[in-house]
Amino acid sequence: MIQLKGIVKEYENTKTKEKTRAVDGVNLDIKKGEFIALLGPSGCGKTTTLMMIAGLLKPTEGDIFFNDKLVTYMEPKDRNIGMVFQSYAIYPHLKVKDNIAFPLLERGMNKKEAYEKSMAMAKILQIEQLMERKPAQLSGGQQQRVAIARALVKNPDILLLDEPMSNLDARLKLDVRDEIRQLQQKIGVTTVIVTHDQEEAQAISDRVAVLDKGKIQQFDTPYNLYHSPRNYFVANFLGNPPMNFIDGIVRVKNGNIFFEADGVLQMLNEEIPSKYIGRTLRLGIRPHDIRMVAYSEIMFRIELVEYLGQKELIKTKSIGNPLSIRFTQEEKCTAKVGDTCYLDFDKNKIHLFDMDNEGININYL
């Protein structure tokens, strides 16, 4: 449905003539009816990518296809896309009904039909009682519904959402998220959402493209992103509380493979390629894959115990070096701050990243 091939967007600093790449060789293949999230920290190029799909920006290099048709240089108005902006961008001088009908009237549809269609769309979004109001009289949530109605009323091939939920409060966000997802499944429109909120991206989309420095780090289902991150960036970016990382060396002792760092000695799976024996790698382990045990080679001191509702987050610090590890456990913690404890990592959940090779997860090689 949507294909991005080698998309590059370059900006030139007018003074220094220095060129920076906001988007640096992005390839994406989005299927019809899919819900895709572009996720990344600010400045990673996700909004720029969305703008190029919309046609509001032209790529410096590369091509964009909709249904195998080249659209790279097509004007936004000819692309049949619906877009919801972060600010909602509702036309302030028009009533709600005129806002929703705007795209239809711009296409030259007759007024009667346009307003009938707008009313039908407003009913789906439950804003039909607001049709006579001016945008200034609407709440944030209502404005967003108007924006969504306006984007969908023209029956677009593609729906683009630019951080649509960042201006809503936390509770409303959850409801709106579900609603957008349900609406999208009902209509079946191919959707691309830009967000910096990992939870939102994972909850709402079929697949997530994680971007950093203008490049796609991984494009996969939320499950795979979380459980088998392709590289250190993805592992570090996703998950709350975040993954723990320890730099250390892989060694063989008595026929077993161990990971060794200051104050840490952990047995690993046997599947480590032999070329990594003796090399420095970065070990990653999620907080819920760590257990407290009676005895192990990983001794830490408890620094902080946080109560998170159904579980507890415990922050521990290594004795004698600055390394600290966070882990969660579900039962009530009997240990107190200042106690020493022994930790065991679930060896099937350990990720190893080769920091000399762009932080790639060695399972991906």
Added chain:
Amino acid sequence: MNKKVLLRKSIVHMLMTILAVPIIFMVAWYVLSSSYNYSSGVFSLKNFSFLIEDISFQGMTLPLIWPIVLNTLIYSSIIVVVEVMIAVPAAYAFSRLDFRGRKTALKFLFIMRAFPGVTLIIATFLIILKLGIINTYLGVVLVAVSGSLPGQIYIMKGFFDDVPWDLEWAAMVDGATRWRAFRKVLLPTVSSGIGAIAVFAFLGAYGEWFLFKLFIFDDTALTMGGYLAKLVTKENSILSYGLITAIGLFYTLPIIIFYIFSQGIFMRINIGGTKRV
């Protein structure tokens, strides 16, 4: 606590009253002089006879006022239309387009806005003379517009800057060309700004007298401002204050009425007018 506030308030109000007294006195004197003869102590509306007939005074005849009023309206309308037609697209370009020399032009605008135009007046006069448009409205309009445009563009640019890009983009995604997005979405959004510069243009034109004194030699082509200026400064002779204040009152009245009805717009100018360089 309450007493303190009361005390502070009464001090402030007293100060404001004292400061306002001279202004109130001036206005009162001005209004009174038009109909009250201080030396004889008689009230009369004789000074307002200029509304119905030509006035001869100390051997000088002034043309009837109504053609002058018409001139004023024509001249002011021309100025408003010309300035808005130029300032709005120019401000859009400065706000939205990335063209070569944009920053330099903006700096130049800023300087021009504060430039004392009087210093150029002899050169301007010569240019207008050489162009053969002396004693024509075209000459006056050209000089007046080029003088006030930098400020107008600047104010208008502030209004465009306040409109997020999203709004234009949304219109473009919704099927509009850039021109239609400008006309259907952007222009209505900055309508209060357009209103503001139109008001400024009108007030500027309505109050213009200097350029008329300079470039217009034909008394029947004067506007109200020029007419009054001629009256006040003619051959350094002292004219009847009664007559001057009566005409002055007639000249001021529309502006006062206008201010009362357009206060809202002026409040918004203060908010939106002078943002960002």
